Amino acid sequence: MNNYLEFNFKISPLQPWNEILMAELIEIGFDSFTEEHDGILAYIPKDLFNENDLKQIHLIQNPEISISYTYQEMPNINWNEEWEKNFDPINVENQVSIRAEFHENQNLPHEIIIQPKMSFGTGHHATTYLMIQQMLDMDFENKTVLDMGCGTSVLAIFAKQKGAGKTVAIDIDEWSVENSKENAVRNNVELEISQGTADNLGNENFDIILANINRNILISDIPTYVSVLNDGGQLLLSGLCFFDVDDILEVCTEQKLTLKRKLQREEWVSLLLEK
Numbered sequence: 001m002n003n004y005l006e007f008n009f010k011i012s013p014l015q016p017w018n019e020i021l022m023a024e025l026i027e028i029g030f031d032s033f034t035e036e037h038d039g040i041l042a043y044i045p046k047d048l049f050n051e052n053d054l055k056q057i058h059l060i061q062n063p064e065i066s067i068s069y070t071y072q073e074m075p076n077i078n079w080n081e082e083w084e085k086n087f088d089p090i091n092v093e094n095q096v097s098i099r100a101e102f103h104e105n106q107n108l109p110h111e112i113i114i115q116p117k118m119s120f121g122t123g124h125h126a127t128t129y130l131m132i133q134q135m136l137d138m139d140f141e142n143k144t145v146l147d148m149g150c151g152t153s154v155l156a157i158f159a160k161q162k163g164a165g166k167t168v169a170i171d172i173d174e175w176s177v178e179n180s181k182e183n184a185v186r187n188n189v190e191l192e193i194s195q196g197t198a199d200n201l202g203n204e205n206f207d208i209i210l211a212n213i214n215r216n217i218l219i220s221d222i223p224t225y226v227s228v229l230n231d232g233g234q235l236l237l238s239g240l241c242f243f244d245v246d247d248i249l250e251v252c253t254e255q256k257l258t259l260k261r262k263l264q265r266e267e268w269v270s271l272l273l274e275k
């Protein structure tokens, strides 16, 4: 198992720069965060950390914002315990409850049980919330679905609950794959889960592709997603900040996708596109 580094960032002024810093950190490999009153704690697998990447983050170079950090190695963290401390049930539009087994049932029309371990996707984060919010109004009945960058597979599980047919969930990260398998069993849905990236696509097509990853991965992988999306199919994206939207839409326009709906929550955005 990979050891993690814990970074303690102090940020002033705090908002909205804490969320924007998180977006930039995700792009260089950070994968978990805890919000503090004066900054954030951010975690990255030790093997992925490169101090030059961190120094090149625009926000850290911005003289109008004060950002300082210290870091330490975190061997053998019990992530389940950490999550239990920090994970509250999520309510999306009074329709979907995302909770752990140890939380009480919220009695909403949809319920997703997640034990997140180290994988991203509890609905805490605005991007997961936005994806679920968009999905509430989409028709999944008998559709083939790809959840790319599935994390906990919260989105794939919700797609199945909304009647999806064959649903494939893929993540680059081994822990996410393991966790997705456990969550599929917990929620009593059948998913085809594997470790991989867009490079593994090509053998089958989908009616709906969900991809909540990050700006750079999306820009490079949208053409591959579109190549396996059926005509008339839908591509639902998030992991972007409002200032990434123009760059993403440029790629989407080149791929002849039409923007159907844009939702924003804090500085995060989700885009629903149609082929």
Ligand SMILES: C[S@@+](CC[C@H](N)C(=O)[O-])C[C@H]1O[C@@H](n2cnc3c(N)ncnc32)[C@H](O)[C@@H]1O
Residues within 6 Å of the ligand: 119, 120, 121, 122, 123, 127, 128, 131, 148, 149, 150, 151, 152, 153, 154, 155, 170, 171, 172, 173, 176, 196, 197, 198, 212, 213, 214, 217, 239
């Ligand atoms: C922002 S999380 C989204 C998780 C979940 N789908 C959700 O909406 O809550 C992004 C996920 O994408 C995965 N990921 C990052 N780069 C990837 C890539 N190139 N291909 C596939 N998955 C990737 C990460 O491991 C992480 O689990």
